[in-house]
Amino acid sequence: MDQGGEPAAARAVPRHVACVMDGNGRWAQRRSLPRTAGHRAAEATVVEIIETARSAGVEWLTLYAFSTENWKRPGAEVDYLMGLVRRVVRKHAPLLLARGIRCRFLGVTDPRIPLGLAQDFADLTTLTDGNRGMTLTVAFDHGGRRDIVEAARSLIRSGTPADEVTEDLFAQHLPFPDTPDVDLVIRTSGEQRISNFMLWKVAYAEWTFPDVLWPDFRAPDFLACLDTYRRRDRRFGDVPPPTNGDPR
Numbered sequence: 137m138d139q140g141g142e143p144a145a146a147r148a149v150p151r152h153v154a155c156v157m158d159g160n161g162r163w164a165q166r167r168s169l170p171r172t173a174g175h176r177a178a179e180a181t182v183v184e185i186i187e188t189a190r191s192a193g194v195e196w197l198t199l200y201a202f203s204t205e206n207w208k209r210p211g212a213e214v215d216y217l218m219g220l221v222r223r224v225v226r227k228h229a230p231l232l233l234a235r236g237i238r239c240r241f242l243g244v245t246d247p248r249i250p251l252g253l254a255q256d257f258a259d260l261t262t263l264t265d266g267n268r269g270m271t272l273t274v275a276f277d278h279g280g281r282r283d284i285v286e287a288a289r290s291l292i293r294s295g296t297p298a299d300e301v302t303e304d305l306f307a308q309h310l311p312f313p314d315t316p317d318v319d320l321v322i323r324t325s326g327e328q329r330i331s332n333f334m335l336w337k338v339a340y341a342e343w344t345f346p347d348v349l350w351p352d353f354r355a356p357d358f359l360a361c362l363d364t365y366r367r368r369d370r371r372f373g374d375v376p377p378p379t380n381g382d383p384r
């Protein structure tokens with residue numbers, strides 16, 4: 137499943153960590169603030185988690201920022217998010233470049249995305265393309281099912297005979313095929329669902345559901361999730377290796 141290199145099971149630090157950044161609205165509601173205040177407060181967490189993941193040796197970090205379903209939200213909230221993400225991308229571009237972080241944006245196909253924002257995404261991607269530190273993927277206007285349907289379309293267009301379609305070949309038609317499978321998903325706020333996130337690449341991910349809202353999620357909480365991961369026993373469908381005490 138893991139594409140290349142050392143098997144995921146042998147790693148103490150997960151190679152690819154993905155965060156479903158959930159709970160901004162509830163963070164604001166608990167303070168009698170508008171939901172948008174929760175999104176604004178999320179910025180500090182995003183910056184801290186990027187730094188913490190990089191220092192911990194995580195090679196791939198994916199942040200789920202906006203789903204294909206989030207377009208259902210009130211127009212004012214969607215507009216606020218578009219503006220906020222634009223400000224955050226512009227503000228932190230120099231830091232990301234200085235830290236050697238390669239940035240990518242997963243999704244970004246809906247015509248409702250403001251042109252200026254799409255251009256900022258493209259500019260940050262180009263600016264950091266030569267970086268060889270951690271790869272940060274921001275899933276924005278992302279839907280796992282849409283990616284799978286697009287991959288199927290791409291395969292059909294390529295004229296591949298049905299009998300030659302394998303899992304590896306299919307994965308080559310997904311966006312960013314060089315991205316390894318997700319090892320650990322952290323979904324904050326206590327919600328325990330996938331919400332259409334990277335469906336193909338989370339097939340064998342470990343999941344943690346810290347009971348902390350995203351704006352309150354800090355470096356120690358992230359490191360606690362890495363610790364939980366370290367204590368998990370990843371089997372990938374196999375049986376655990378035999379120990380001396382096992383019956384023959």
Ligand code: IPE
Pocket residue numbers: 157158159160161162163201202203206217325
């Ligand atoms: C996550 O926080 C941010 C986005 C989905 C953009 P929410 O806005 O979903 O916060 P809750 O779940 O309503 O608390």
Ligand code: IPE
Pocket residue numbers: 156157158159200201202203206327329331
């Ligand atoms: C998932 O959170 C999407 C992001 C965090 C960007 P949601 O808050 O939109 O998910 P549901 O609606 O609770 O499943």
Ligand code: MG
Pocket residue numbers: 158159160
């Ligand atoms: Mg939510």
